[in-house]
Structure formats: structure tokens, C-alpha cells
Amino acid sequence: MKRILLLSMILFAGLAVSLSAQDKNGYVTKADRMDRSRLNIGVYHLRPYARTEAHIKDLADCGVDFVICMDNDRPALDLFQKYGVGAIVSGVVPGWWGGDGHNAGKLQEKNPISKYEEAAAGFKDHPAIWGIDIGDEPSALDFPYYGTVMKRVEELFPNQFAFLNLYPNYASVSQNTADQTVNQLGTPTYAEHIAQYSKYVPADYLSYDFYYKNVGVAKDYANLRTVAETCRKTGRGMWVTTQVNSYDPKVWITENELRFQAYSAMAFGAESLTWACYTAGWWDNQVLDKEGNKTQQYDKLKKVNAEIHRLGKPYMKYIGKETTFVGFDGAAAKMLAGTEEKSVKAYGDDVFSSLSAGCPLLVGKMDARDGSADEALFICVADDPFDKAPKSYTLRFQAPGREVSILGGDGYVPMKRGADGWVECTVRSNQGLLIEATK
Numbered sequence: 001m002k003r004i005l006l007l008s009m010i011l012f013a014g015l016a017v018s019l020s021a022q023d024k025n026g027y028v029t030k031a032d033r034m035d036r037s038r039l040n041i042g043v044y045h046l047r048p049y050a051r052t053e054a055h056i057k058d059l060a061d062c063g064v065d066f067v068i069c070m071d072n073d074r075p076a077l078d079l080f081q082k083y084g085v086g087a088i089v090s091g092v093v094p095g096w097w098g099g100d101g102h103n104a105g106k107l108q109e110k111n112p113i114s115k116y117e118e119a120a121a122g123f124k125d126h127p128a129i130w131g132i133d134i135g136d137e138p139s140a141l142d143f144p145y146y147g148t149v150m151k152r153v154e155e156l157f158p159n160q161f162a163f164l165n166l167y168p169n170y171a172s173v174s175q176n177t178a179d180q181t182v183n184q185l186g187t188p189t190y191a192e193h194i195a196q197y198s199k200y201v202p203a204d205y206l207s208y209d210f211y212y213k214n215v216g217v218a219k220d221y222a223n224l225r226t227v228a229e230t231c232r233k234t235g236r237g238m239w240v241t242t243q244v245n246s247y248d249p250k251v252w253i254t255e256n257e258l259r260f261q262a263y264s265a266m267a268f269g270a271e272s273l274t275w276a277c278y279t280a281g282w283w284d285n286q287v288l289d290k291e292g293n294k295t296q297q298y299d300k301l302k303k304v305n306a307e308i309h310r311l312g313k314p315y316m317k318y319i320g321k322e323t324t325f326v327g328f329d330g331a332a333a334k335m336l337a338g339t340e341e342k343s344v345k346a347y348g349d350d351v352f353s354s355l356s357a358g359c360p361l362l363v364g365k366m367d368a369r370d371g372s373a374d375e376a377l378f379i380c381v382a383d384d385p386f387d388k389a390p391k392s393y394t395l396r397f398q399a400p401g402r403e404v405s406i407l408g409g410d411g412y413v414p415m416k417r418g419a420d421g422w423v424e425c426t427v428r429s430n431q432g433l434l435i436e437a438t439k
Contacts, residue, residue: 269320
């Protein structure tokens with residue numbers, strides 16, 4: 001009888017959870033639309049010329065989980081729902097872009113809360129709408145009001161989260177003059193910009209974009225460090241937008257350059273990755289051309305996204321705690337020029353010791369989210385960020401008393417474990433690796 005009663009209670013609880021996850025129209029609610037327990041991959045822009053069923057199936061087949069800057073196109077959203085793709089929609093509420101900074105501090109004046117309330121009154125929900133875009137790259141002068149906007153938008157749209165994306169660290173910086181209001185960041189430094197966001201904006205994530213082909217690796221690392229440290233301190237998820245397209249139309253981003261961007265971000269603990277741009281948005285050499293045909297970027301992105309998803313499931317069992325630069329010496333030291341980063345010869349912690357590969361490595365230490373003693377490292381082989389001369393190396397480390405596995409984007413990596421406790425495997429330029437050490 002007790003077993004029957006217990007089973008009944010479990011079934012009832014399951015039904016209650018199922019019902020609570022739906023709104024009055026039977027649509028799944030916010031928590032179930034974007035599954036934050038998995039590593040999600042997004043893209044910017046899916047223009048109307050690329051919204052046929054074949055296009056959207058291709059989008060899903062490419063490993064894309066969501067689209068930013070989508071509009072409320074109901075037939076396309078129906079297809080998103082069919083193929084399991086989510087949308088962060090723009091144009092539902094008043095838009096905002098920081099631009100060159102001339103509108104800094106004017107958000108409240110131009111977009112009073114009443115405008116958001118009016119927009120919500122005419123909104124028709126759809127299960128493929130995961131988020132509501134409330135702005136891009138605002139000045140810190142608008143962060144206090146953005147805190148109010150975000151709270152109100154999430155009240156007005158209970159099935160969606162409010163999406164706000166920030167500047168990278170190569171936006172202009174304030175000189176503390178009377179002209180500060182025309183400055184993009186609205187703060188003297190980027191670190192202060194991120195700190196002000198964390199103070200005023202009540203999001204459980206921090207999203208920013210960075211295009212390393214334009215400004216170099218050192219600034220990329222500095223940006224990753226600033227945002228990762230803030231996310232770790234405040235409990236936010238780190239969302240990073242990288243580039244699949246090009247500023248220079250004569251240059252195509254290579255497959256290994258895609259890997260470098262994604263796996264560098266994951267070594268710093270990124271939980272969501274977005275590629276710019278899938279169709280026309282800005283710059284050139286998108287994944288689809290202006291007629292909606294696949295370019296050479298489609299197959300590259302599909303392959304790398306498949307790798308990321310393969311790594312993503314076990315990766316998300318852990319949470320990033322710290323990131324170490326290993327082997328950035330000699331000529332590779334130039335990649336850290338202008339940053340405060342220090343490189344070590346080999347990595348070690350309470351589980352792993354003497355880890356090196358004779359090349360630059362980004363090593364992200366990760367702890368199990370379930371509180372167990374399991375630990376992991378996420379490694380990006382960072383020797384060749386611009387894909388000039390890819391090579392192979394031997395990665396060596398010790399993890400005494402632990403069962404070790406090494407997962408790469410193509411599957412588990414063959415390894416040798418010597419009687420002396422050393423573990424060895426072959427790695428290649430720009431590869432991402434998840435090394436798990438379990439009790």
C-alpha cells in the first residue's frame with residue numbers, strides 16, 4: 001500500500017510540475033523554453049529570404065539552437081517550433097543601441113516604461129519566442145534605468161527573459177570630461193562598465209560580443225577575463241558572441257578560427273555561444289548569402305557546432321572556477337602583450353599536476369555542479385589562433401587516484417597511462433578538450 005501511495009504521490013507531483021510549466025494557452029513557460037542546463041548555440045539574423053522550411057531545417061541541422069534579432073514572423077516561428085529552434089525577438093518593445101555614444105543616458109527619456117507596457121498589451125505569445133530583445137551595447141549611464149526596464153519586461157512577458165547585450169572592451173573609454181555622456185562605455189574603464197552592469201541590471205547572465213579578427217588575441221583574452229571573473233563572483237552565466245563572418249570581404253574565417261573562438265570562451269566558462277552573422281546583418285561572408293544560398297561557412301559552422309554540442313553535454317555538468325595560461329612563453333608571449341596575464345610552464349591543482357603540451361594552452365578549472373568530488377579541465381590548444389600553421393602536440397599530465405577521460409569534439413581521445421602515473425594524448429592546434437577526473 002505504501003508503495004502504491006508513494007507512486008501516486010510521485011505521479012501527482014510530476015503532473016503538477018508539467019502543468020506549472022505551461023501558461024493558460026498551453027505554451028511552455030520561460031524556464032522550459034531556453035534550457036539553461038545545456039550549452040546553447042545561437043546566431044544573429046535570419047532574414048526573410050532565408051525563412052522557408054528548407055532554410056529553417058538547415059538552420060537546425062547546422063546545430064543552431066536560437067536566433068537573435070528575429071522578428072515576430074508567425075509562419076517562421078511555427079517552423080522554429082517544429083525544428084526546435086528558439087527566437088530572441090526584436091521590435092516587440094522599443095529598441096535601443098548605444099552606437100557612438102551620443103544617446104548615452106537618454107534611454108529613460110526616449111523609452112519610458114509606458115512604452116514597454118503598451119507593447120506588451122499588443123503582444124501575442126508563441127512557444128518559439130524564448131527572449132525579448134531590450135537593447136544592444138548601452139552606455140553604463142543607462143544601466144540604472146535598464147535595471148527597471150528588465151524587471152518590468154520580465155513581469156510583462158512572463159514566458160520570456162529580457163535580452164541585453166553589452167559592448168566589448170574595444171569600445172571607446174571615458175576621459176572623465178564633461179563630454180562623458182557621448183562616450184560609449186560611460187565609465188573610465190571597461191572593468192567599471194561591467195561592474196556597473198552587475199550592480200544595476202538584475203540579469204542572471206552577462207552577454208557581450210567580441211570580434212577578434214579585428215582587434216587581436218590579447219584584447220580578446222582581457223575581455224574574457226573581465227567578464228568571466230565578474231560572472232563567477234556574481235553567479236551569472238557567461239554568454240559570448242563571436243564571428244563566423246568577416247569585416248574584410250576578401251577574408252573567410254576558417255574552421256580552426258571558429259574553434260579558437262569557441263574553445264577559448266569555454267576555457268573561461270562560457271555557457272552560451274552566438275555566431276555573427278548567419279544571414280546579412282553586418283559585414284561580409286555570412287553563412288548564407290543575400291539570396292539565401294549556403295556559403296563555404298555553412299559546412300564549417302555545422303562541423304564546429306557539432307563538436308561544441310558533443311562537448312557541451314558533459315561540459316555543463318561542471319562550472320568554471322578559474323582560467324590559467326600555460327606555455328605562453330617565447331614568441332607566444334606576444335599574445336598576452338598589454339594584458340595583466342601571467343603564463344606558467346605547467347598547470348597544477350589539487351587533482352591535476354604537471355600539465356603541459358609544449359605549446360600555449362588555456363586551461364579552465366571546473367568543479368562539479370552537483371557538489372561531488374569530480375573535477376574537470378577544459379583546454380583550448382591556443383598556439384595558432386589565426387590558423388597559419390596548425391600542428392600536433394603531446395599533452396601530458398598526472399591525476400593520481402582518479403579515473404581520467406579526455407573528450408574532444410570528435411569523441412573520446414585515445415590516451416596512454418603509464419605505470420608512473422603519467423597520462424599522454426595527442427592534441428592539435430585550436431582543439432577543445434574536456435578532461436574529466438572522477439573518484
